[in-house]
Amino acid sequence: xxxxxxxxxGSVEPGGSVTxxxxxxxxxxxxxxxxxxxxxxxxxxxGVAGVDAGGTLSYSESVKGRFTLSxxxxxxxxxxxxxxxxxxxTGVYYxxxxxxxxxxxxxxxxxxxxxxxxxxxxxxxxxVIVSS
Numbered sequence: 001x002x003x004x005x006x007x008x009x010g011s012v013e014p015g016g017s018v019t020x021x022x023x024x025x026x027x028x029x030x031x032x033x034x035x036x037x038x039x040x041x042x043x044x045x046x047g048v049a050g051v052d053a054g055g056t057l058s059y060s061e062s063v064k065g066r067f068t069l070s071x072x073x074x075x076x077x078x079x080x081x082x083x084x085x086x087x088x089x090t091g092v093y094y095x096x097x098x099x100x101x102x103x104x105x106x107x108x109x110x111x112x113x114x115x116x117x118x119x120x121x122x123x124x125x126x127x128v129i130v131s132s
Contacts, residue, residue, distance in 0.1 A: 003025045011129040063089075066085075067083070
């Protein structure tokens with residue numbers, strides 16, 4: 001059984017930084033992609049960062065240059081380092097894994113055709129609030 005457990009959310013002032021972590025367990029050996037989505041109240045769920053099965057990173061335009069996705073495969077952990085945070089970054093952040101080579105990257109790039117709920121595995125979400 002695949003499990004994703006996020007941590008690291010909280011409140012931060014504009015311009016501040018937060019690092020989110022996602023510990024993944026139960027994955028099989030087949031190729032998979034991973035990434036981070038966020039949900040802002042009143043808006044659709046948005047893919048903000050992804051890594052495909054080959055290790056290629058992708059970022060949405062709204063976070064490019066400020067957010068960095070990384071992996072520690074030895075610890076089965078995915079990270080999202082978020083710098084220069086803005087109030088519009090406020091939301092619930094979800095760690096996501098899909099049994100595909102690069103499906104998550106399609107959402108991050110804004111070209112996916114299906115509902116993101118079709119992605120295979122979601123974490124429980126962690127809240128990030130950016131406010132002064």
